[in-house]
Amino acid sequence: MRSVLLVVHTGRSDIRELARHLIARLNDLGFEVRISPGEAADVAEGGELGAVSLLDASQIAKDAEVALVLGGDGTFLRAAEHARSAGIPLLGVNLGHVGFLAETEVDALDATVTAIVEGRYEVEQRFTLQVTATLDGEVIAEDWALNEASVEKSNREKLLEVRVSVDDRPLLRFGCDGVICATPTGSTAYAFSVGGPIVWPNVEAMLLVPNAAHALFQRPLVVAPNSQIGIDLMGADQSGVLSCDGRRSHPLPPGAKLRVERSAQTVTIARPHPTPFGERLVAKFQLPVRSLRDGRPTT
DSSP: OOEEEEEEOTTSHHHHHHHHHHHHHHHHTTOEEEEOHHHHHHHHTTSOOOOOEEOOTTTTTTTOSEEEEEESHHHHHHHHHHHHHHTOOEEEEEOSSSOSSOSEEGGGHHHHHHHHHHTOOEEEEEEEEEEEEEETTEEEEEEEESSEEEEEESOTTSOEEEEEEETTEEEEEEEESEEEEEOSGGGGTHHHHTTOOOOOTTSOOEEEEEESOBSSOOOOEEEOTTOEEEEEEOOTTOOEEEEETTTEEEEEOTTOEEEEEEEEEEEEEEESSOOOHHHHHHHHHTOOOSOTTTTOOOO
16 A cells, blocks of 8 residues: 655644545555654544554654655655655655645645656755764764754853864864754755845755854855764863754754764655745745846936
8 A cells, every 4th residue: 555654734724624624635645654643643633633643753654655744844844854864755845834844835736646656746856964972082972964963152241162173174263152053955944034144945065154153264064965064162171962853852962072974864755746946935935036127218
């Protein structure tokens, strides 16, 4: 039997209702719908839940054709934790505010289901970051990120003093609120909010973006995809926090050293209705594609 993993932002009644409708539709089309027990209980509130398979996190994505995500970018990043390890594509239906990770909108949901049934969608590989934190040569944390890995101060009253290197060559040292290492996929997320550049998703590069750096030079940098970024905590009494995609965090004691590099494991995005990235930028950010001078009468 063909199967779909369904990941739902269950905090809104309209999304729960949409999920129930989608489960019934997929059941009618002969699909097994997989969903976590907690989400199934939430979705069932207020209406009848169709036939679903309740599986634990280790099995929920195994052999599924696609992970269908109802929600915003936060829900998408949560689904990516299942899909990446199983090697299945993610297909997001945007029900959030901006939703850069989602590939379709709710008004195109019926067409999206048809595309899944017919296997009519493109797939796009997005590279991820591998992050390793050490202290005195011992590994204290390992993680990955689709959007970004950020190092931030844990004491709000003090700046976090860091030394930044690229490919083991010292580059910068400054006090800051934090440093963000982002992928092109994540360039429209946290990195963008602190002044980083927007990078087309098919560009292979890593972004290094200081966050409120107390320095003369605090420009964002675009680094080669095969480089290694080093971030060392220099203050003797300054601890920090490593955050990956805003979902998983690890404490960093004083003296910790962080290494960020391209991961060998990718995340696959399913695109049933491919739209040029530039058009998505215009729509999501409501960019002015016409000048104020356009259409002004001449004298």
